[in-house]
Amino acid sequence: MPDSIPEDSVGIVEPELHHFDEPLTLRSGRVLPQYDLMVETYGQLNADKSNAVLICHALSGDHHAAGYHSMDDRKPGWWDNCIGPGKPIDTRHFFVVSLNNLGGCNGSTGPTSINPETGQYYGPDFPVVTVRDWVHSQARLADRLGIDKWAAVIGGSLGGMQVMRWAISYPERLHHAVMLAVAPKLSAQNIAFNEVARQSITSDPDFHDGRYRDHGVVPKRGLMLARMVGHITYLSDSSMREKFGRATEQLKHSLNLGRDLRKGKLSFGFDVDFQVESYLHYQGERFSETFDANTYLLMTKALDYFDPTVDYEGDLSAAFAESQCRFVLMSFSTDWRFPPARTREIVDALIRAGKPVSYLEIEADQGHDAFLLPVPRYISAFRNYMQRVHEEVSHAS
Amino acid sequence: MPDSIPEDSVGIVEPELHHFDEPLTLRSGRVLPQYDLMVETYGQLNADKSNAVLICHALSGDHHAAGYHSMDDRKPGWWDNCIGPGKPIDTRHFFVVSLNNLGGCNGSTGPTSINPETGQYYGPDFPVVTVRDWVHSQARLADRLGIDKWAAVIGGSLGGMQVMRWAISYPERLHHAVMLAVAPKLSAQNIAFNEVARQSITSDPDFHDGRYRDHGVVPKRGLMLARMVGHITYLSDSSMREKFGRATEQLKHSLNLGRDLRKGKLSFGFDVDFQVESYLHYQGERFSETFDANTYLLMTKALDYFDPTVDYEGDLSAAFAESQCRFVLMSFSTDWRFPPARTREIVDALIRAGKPVSYLEIEADQGHDAFLLPVPRYISAFRNYMQRVHEEVSHAS
Numbered sequence: 001m002p003d004s005i006p007e008d009s010v011g012i013v014e015p016e017l018h019h020f021d022e023p024l025t026l027r028s029g030r031v032l033p034q035y036d037l038m039v040e041t042y043g044q045l046n047a048d049k050s051n052a053v054l055i056c057h058a059l060s061g062d063h064h065a066a067g068y069h070s071m072d073d074r075k076p077g078w079w080d081n082c083i084g085p086g087k088p089i090d091t092r093h094f095f096v097v098s099l100n101n102l103g104g105c106n107g108s109t110g111p112t113s114i115n116p117e118t119g120q121y122y123g124p125d126f127p128v129v130t131v132r133d134w135v136h137s138q139a140r141l142a143d144r145l146g147i148d149k150w151a152a153v154i155g156g157s158l159g160g161m162q163v164m165r166w167a168i169s170y171p172e173r174l175h176h177a178v179m180l181a182v183a184p185k186l187s188a189q190n191i192a193f194n195e196v197a198r199q200s201i202t203s204d205p206d207f208h209d210g211r212y213r214d215h216g217v218v219p220k221r222g223l224m225l226a227r228m229v230g231h232i233t234y235l236s237d238s239s240m241r242e243k244f245g246r247a248t249e250q251l252k253h254s255l256n257l258g259r260d261l262r263k264g265k266l267s268f269g270f271d272v273d274f275q276v277e278s279y280l281h282y283q284g285e286r287f288s289e290t291f292d293a294n295t296y297l298l299m300t301k302a303l304d305y306f307d308p309t310v311d312y313e314g315d316l317s318a319a320f321a322e323s324q325c326r327f328v329l330m331s332f333s334t335d336w337r338f339p340p341a342r343t344r345e346i347v348d349a350l351i352r353a354g355k356p357v358s359y360l361e362i363e364a365d366q367g368h369d370a371f372l373l374p375v376p377r378y379i380s381a382f383r384n385y386m387q388r389v390h391e392e393v394s395h396a397s
Numbered sequence: 398m399p400d401s402i403p404e405d406s407v408g409i410v411e412p413e414l415h416h417f418d419e420p421l422t423l424r425s426g427r428v429l430p431q432y433d434l435m436v437e438t439y440g441q442l443n444a445d446k447s448n449a450v451l452i453c454h455a456l457s458g459d460h461h462a463a464g465y466h467s468m469d470d471r472k473p474g475w476w477d478n479c480i481g482p483g484k485p486i487d488t489r490h491f492f493v494v495s496l497n498n499l500g501g502c503n504g505s506t507g508p509t510s511i512n513p514e515t516g517q518y519y520g521p522d523f524p525v526v527t528v529r530d531w532v533h534s535q536a537r538l539a540d541r542l543g544i545d546k547w548a549a550v551i552g553g554s555l556g557g558m559q560v561m562r563w564a565i566s567y568p569e570r571l572h573h574a575v576m577l578a579v580a581p582k583l584s585a586q587n588i589a590f591n592e593v594a595r596q597s598i599t600s601d602p603d604f605h606d607g608r609y610r611d612h613g614v615v616p617k618r619g620l621m622l623a624r625m626v627g628h629i630t631y632l633s634d635s636s637m638r639e640k641f642g643r644a645t646e647q648l649k650h651s652l653n654l655g656r657d658l659r660k661g662k663l664s665f666g667f668d669v670d671f672q673v674e675s676y677l678h679y680q681g682e683r684f685s686e687t688f689d690a691n692t693y694l695l696m697t698k699a700l701d702y703f704d705p706t707v708d709y710e711g712d713l714s715a716a717f718a719e720s721q722c723r724f725v726l727m728s729f730s731t732d733w734r735f736p737p738a739r740t741r742e743i744v745d746a747l748i749r750a751g752k753p754v755s756y757l758e759i760e761a762d763q764g765h766d767a768f769l770l771p772v773p774r775y776i777s778a779f780r781n782y783m784q785r786v787h788e789e790v791s792h793a794s
Binding site for chain 2: 028128185186187193195196200204205221225229232237241244245266269270274280281301307336
């Protein structure tokens with residue numbers, strides 16, 4: 001709830017639903033006969049349509065990347081730190097396109113949508129979608145908007161994987177690939193954490209094999225657990241230490257729980273003793289009230305499956321052979337989900353492939369989440385790079 | 398199921414139950430009026446009782462540290478790699494004492510025991526026990542066995558925390574403190590993982606507020622999830638990569654799951670796709686069949702609560718001021734649960750306190766679990782150190 005819209009905000013924005021009638025054949029072989037994509041745009045598309053950039057969202061993101069939907073909004077879009085007038089993705093220069101991916105739960109066709117073939121909610125019958133499928137649907141959105149070539153395709157984490165896929169699948173359709181906090185594919189440990197999250201959801205008795213909606217419930221506990229696990233992996237050990245240390249919980253929680261827990265005292269029971277516990281509970285609960293469990297399953301599976309080398313016998317540099325864009329990658333020192341060493345695997349592959357690539361490792365305490373946050377050196381480097389993209393586009397026009 | 402007992406095994410062993418009638422006042426203020434400790438010993442106590450070493454177990458350990466209970470045993474005790482004739486804790490020289498800690502589920506008094514005051518199972522009413530309480534009960538066990546002073550108290554992880562507590566609370570009762578893969582106290586991230594594990598258990602509908610036994614069920618799914626999360630933190634990213642990489646699951650699983658999943662193919666569904674997933678399922682399931690959920694809650698809380706500086710205004714070196722033993726600590730390069738930097742905090746505190754301390758960082762791929770495994774440099778350093786302890790004890794006799 002901003003009292004007034006900040007000057008560097010894109011302001012009040014309105015999403016727009018794009019319907020697609022052409023069937024989309026997915027990587028699994030299944031076909032989506034028709035689908036909707038929920039889209040937001042910020043800034044103005046220029047006359048020759050050369051200033052468009054695409055934002056690809058991560059696991060729990062959506063189309064609402066910047067600005068506010070109304071003056072009652074508690075918070076702006078998820079990447080408001082980076083999108084707006086004067087911000088790295090400067091809306092005075094760029095036409096920014098942001099969409100909710102297929103399988104999502106915020107307006108694009110997904111498990112919470114009606115399956116036109118049955119008239120029922122898709123629920124667990126929504127097909128498994130992959131990064132490649134998303135990029136395919138994004139290319140169709142570009143066609144719809146008349147954008148032949150993006151000035152840049154930009155994303156962090158799972159969003160960065162979509163950028164990678166763009167550079168491989170549509171080499172002639174982007175000038176710049178901007179990948180943040182990304183890895184070439186998940187490690188066994190990453191997959192393991194995703195599997196724990198999925199098991200948390202599917203073993204919640206309210207999950208009902210994904211048909212929870214028919215039972216008038218949601219698998220809230222499972223979704224909460226899944227988010228708690230996820231959240232630990234997004235934060236760094238050091239950011240958690242800084243945020244909470246071992247600070248014991250405040251009186252308010254002891255009241256909630258009906259315990260005589262004085263501030264700084266241990267409960268000697270199984271209630272919340274440490275602030276980090278109540279923080280995770282809060283994050284998990286909030287998430288479980290807004291996010292769809294079937295979508296969460298789909299998103300984690302898309303992460304697990306992503307492997308750009310699958311058509312290239314495991315050779316990542318071969319995968320980039322046809323790419324024509326310039327690449328920039330940034331990683332964050334305390335990101336232990338996708339540590340800098342994983343990002344450098346991509347950089348090394350691009351170098352071996354002879355592609356133009358810039359790479360910056362940012363010192364930041366915030367772990368994987370850093371790409372969402374106003375880390376000064378990151379914001380400044382990101383802004384400088386995008387400024388050069390803008391100048392290139394302007395000169396070409 | 399050994400065909401024959403290996404030469405370097407302690408052989409067939411038999412646990413012994415020690416009953417204690419003297420009430421034990423716990424750190425929480427609650428009192429255990431009486432209790433049992435399940436104990437195993439290996440080797441022979443010498444005449445002057447100077448060759449005894451105490452083994453302290455970690456989260457899911459118990460008294461059965463070495464040897465076999467019968468020729469039908471599938472596996473030996475949990476630390477058989479380190480205890481036996483010719484092994485680091487050489488049973489030709491030492492009298493080894495190993496017990497199941499209070500609150501455990503393998504014979505010592507805990508949630509699965511009958512509360513003598515009610516005639517019912519303790520279940521969730523079993524009091525929260527701390528490392529200090531365990532060490533208190535271990536000191537009584539030493540009294541019972543006539544051991545005034547341990548040649549060494551030895552433990553890894555949560556076991557190492559008990560060793561630390563021995564050195565602080567009973568400075569005159571041990572010659573050597575051997576701590577492996579240990580930290581001075583949990584980080585916020587460590588606590589967060591424990592809380593996810595606890596939430597997994599308590600949100601299982603079969604948990605019934607800890608009274609699952611009255612309902613004839615066990616919270617198997619919750620315990621399985623808890624163990625899966627735990628297991629990820631015990632292994633290193635690199636060991637998981639080495640063990641599983643991104644290898645896709647075998648045919649057998651597709652058959653189990655009734656899917657047409659060919660080897661090396663993705664399921665495009667929510668069944669097991671990667672070996673790491675089925676490995677975690679297996680570990681989690683096996684654990685959930687043998688371990689008590691209330692005990693798991695207690696053990697994680699003991700970990701969370703451990704803070705040896707609590708009586709010393711946060712100053713770890715002050716905590717060690719009265720200690721009289723020699724210290725040896727070892728950490729493992731890929732342990733991200735208790736990384737070497739955390740172990741060095743203890744080493745530094747000991748140096749500041751002017752105490753004799755040796756420290757070794759072992760290169761090992763196996764993460765936190767390395768202290769349980771036959772890592773050559775670790776085994777060799779451990780053996781050398783214990784050999785010197787043995788020589789000291791022999792000369793003093």
